[in-house]
Every structure is written in structure tokens, then in C-alpha cells.
């Protein structure tokens with residue numbers, strides 16, 4: 131029978147089928163971080179259970195770590211406790227732990243792929259919604275709740291009903307200044323934040339085939355923002371080249387064997403999806419959000435939609451614009467910007483810093499803008515230095531912070547003040563997401579760089 135990529139990975143991991151119930155299936159890789167794991171470990175202890183395969187779980191500290199002075203003790207007591215719990219639990223159960231200051235430390239969805247922990251055909255979970263990022267490698271990766279974290283620690287299995295399948299094709303060639311982030315924000319703006327609820331998405335077509343691994347990670351990362359359980363891209367030469375020689379990737383004959391298997395991981399020609407949607411790359415321009423959910427995005431040269439054509443409920447729509455201090459039909463170009471945040475598991479990788487540098491090179495940061503440039507990991511930080519990007523950004527008046535989630539969700543001190551406007555390369559623009567009262571415009575690293583230089587929302591194509 132013909133199968134989709136998703137079917138192939140799912141079916142090969144089912145340990146037991148329950149009649150009329152969810153499938154019990156095996157988890158290859160489990161990531162944990164300081165926020166959603168302490169209660170799961172507590173549960174294990176209370177029930178006297180152990181961790182079945184500690185070598186399949188990987189811990190990293192990221193959500194509430196500071197992004198300056200990481201060598202000093204963490205001041206916030208709640209954060210300090212959670213970080214300590216992650217370290218103690220990892221040590222107690224023999225789990226690899228990349229804590230604050232460790233050379234491999236960084237955001238969980240950045241360090242997993244860069245160390246080859248993520249691989250094609252794997253099943254990957256983490257107590258974190260953006261686990262969908264790892265789908266870029268042709269893995270089934272999704273976020274789970276704390277009680278499921280406990281279940282995976284103790285049994286290495288999880289119970290899940292099989293989601294429906296959707297394929298999203300984007301064909302053609304992307305225009306100048308149009309990045310993977312814009313592709314994802316465009317898709318969400320077309321589908322809405324609930325458009326893929328109940329589905330697992332496969333991204334296909336020219337645009338994804340020609341995209342780098344980091345670009346595919348950005349797109350898969352944002353799958354969750356349109357309600358999807360996760361998103362994936364079929365592995366190909368781009369995937370294999372990325373993974374070759376990564377610290378945990380298979381080596382020698384094991385590598386050849388793995389690649390031979392990974393090559394079979396694609397959707398059969400006559401396999402079918404529950405839903406299929408096709409977009410045209412030429413219709414996508416650099417995107418920016420104007421409202422308080424990731425579906426409220428438009429092309430940067432467009433005007434804010436009026437309520438009657440705006441998506442969803444009119445009252446909610448108006449409330450959202452009120453929060454942002456915007457009106458219907460206003461242009462986004464020229465809007466004031468106070469903060470710029472480059473970072474997160476969506477856009478905190480080296481290609482994002484290269485893109486940012488390509489715009490700010492030889493220019494100066496706008497005086498009215500506070501910019502937080504936060505690498506997704508120490509490895510990204512090292513590359514920024516090695517490649518001379520640090521010199522370029524320093525010359526332009528920017529400084530670099532230390533790795534972590536930072537202003538993406540503002541669990542540490544990196545909070546955008548109330549009422550201020552931030553152009554952010556992260557993934558959520560909910561009310562208060564980047565700090566109480568903060569106003570977020572989601573965009574690509576190119577749009578963020580253009581705003582950081584001019585102090586207002588600017589079309590990056592004018593600066594490239």
C-alpha cells in the first residue's frame with residue numbers, strides 16, 4: 131500500500147495498536163529543559179520509577195537562563211531552582227546535561243540538530259510546542275505535556291492517536307529578500323492559527339526542496355502556530371550533507387547504512403493526504419505581523435486589513451489592533467520600532483545572523499532602537515565570531531548577548547517594556563508574550579535588520 135513519509139515513520143514506531151484507542155509508539159529521542167521537566171521527575175520519584183533509556187534523553191537549559199553574565203549565579207530564585215533541578219535530575223538518572231555555561235548549551239531546538247541528535251525517520255518529543263522544528267529532517271517531532279514527559283522517561287513510549295495528514299506545496303522561486311520565515315508567516319496568514327488543527331503537515335515543492343536545513347527548521351518550527359501537530363520535510367542530499375560528521379551522527383559503515391535507509395523516507399507517488407494545499411512562491415513578499423497572533427501577518431508593503439476582511443471575530447480583531455495601537459487600513463511601512471530581537475529557535479541560527487549582517491554591514495544602528503541579538507547556542511555564537519559577523523555588527527553599533535530563549539518568551543530579564551514596539555524574529559506575538567504590555571511584530575531577520583538600521587518598519591529589499 132502506498133504510504134506518505136509520515137505513515138512510514140509513524141508505522142515503523144508503533145509498539146502496540148489499541149482497538150479504538152491511541153497507538154502506543156516508541157520514542158527515539160527525548161529532549162528536556164528546565165521548565166517542563168521538574169514535575170515529571172517528581173512524578174517518577176513518587177512512583178519509584180526509573181528512567182528506562184537515559185541515553186535517549188538530552189537535557190539543556192534555555193528558557194530562563196540570563197543572556198548576559200552567564201558566569202554569575204542566576205539571581206531569580208524560581209529560575210535558579212528549575213536550573214538546579216534539571217542538573218540534579220540529569221545527574222541522578224544518568225542523562226546528558228548541557229547546563230548554563232556548558233560549551234554545547236543553547237536552545238533545545240537549536241542544539242539537537244547541530245549535534246546530530248535529530249535524524250531522519252526518528253520520533254522525537256519534548257515538553258515544548260516548538261519541537262516541530264526537528265521535522266525539518268524528516269522526523270516525526272512534536273511537543274508533549276509534563277505527564278507525557280514522565281511517561282517517556284519511564285517507558286520510552288507514548289500513546290497518541292494518529293493525526294490526519296496534510297501536504298502544503300509551495301512551488302516556484304522566492305523573490306529577493308523573501309526568506310523561509312516569510313514563507314511560514316505567509317502560509318499561516320492564509321490558513322489562520324487553526325487552519326491545520328488535527329493535522330500533521332508535510333511541506334513539499336520547489337521552495338522546500340531548494341531550502342537549506344536551517345530554513346526548513348524555521349518553517350517546521352512555525353507549523354505549530356497554525357495548529358498543526360507538527361510539520362516535516364522529506365530528507366534529501368541537503369539533509370545528509372548537514373548531518374554528515376555531526377558529533378552524534380553515525381560514522382563509517384553505519385553512516386552509509388543510515389543514508390541508504392533515509393533515502394527511502396519519502397512519500398510514495400500515489401499516496402494520498404486528507405488535505406492538500408498549493409501556493410505560489412511568487413505571491414510571497416517579506417512578511418510582518420500587525421496583530422496579536424501569528425496568523426495576523428501581511429506583506430510588508432500592504433495595509434492592515436479592515437475588520438470586515440480581517441480573519442475571525444470582528445470584536446477580537448479590533449481588540450487586537452487596540453492592543454497594538456494600530457488602526458485598520460494603516461500602512462505597516464514607516465511604523466515606529468523601539469526594540470529589535472534577533473534570536474529564538476525560529477531564527478537564532480547562523481544563517482539568521484548572516485542575513486542580519488548582510489543588511490547592517492557598513493551602516494549604523496538607529497538611535498531610537500534597542501537591539502538584542504541572541505544566538506541560539508554557543509556553537510552559533512562561536513560561528514558569529516569566526517565568520518567576522520561580530521565585527522560587522524559591532525562596527526554598526528550592535529552588541530551580542532549569550533545564548534538562550536531570551537525575549538522570545540521573556541522568562542528571564544529580557545522583557546520588552548509595556549507599550550513598546552518590537553520587531554522580533556521569534557514565533558509568537560501574543561499579548562504580553564515578550565513582557566507585560568509589549569507589542570510584537572513578527573518578521574524575518576532581514577526585516578529585523580532593516581528596522582534596526584532605520585528605526586521604523588522598512589522593506590529590506592530597499593537595503594539589499
Ligand SMILES: CC(C)[C@H](C(=O)O)[C@@H](O)C(=O)O
Pocket residue numbers: 165166193257258259260273539
Ligand atoms: C515553556 C514551554 C512549555 C513553551 C512551549 O511549549 O512552547 C515555550 O517554549 C514557548 O515557546 O512558549
Ligand code: SF4
Pocket residue numbers: 192193237239258260474475476534535538539556557
Ligand atoms: S526560543 Fe521561544 S519558542 Fe523556542 S523553545 Fe524557547 S521560548 Fe519556546
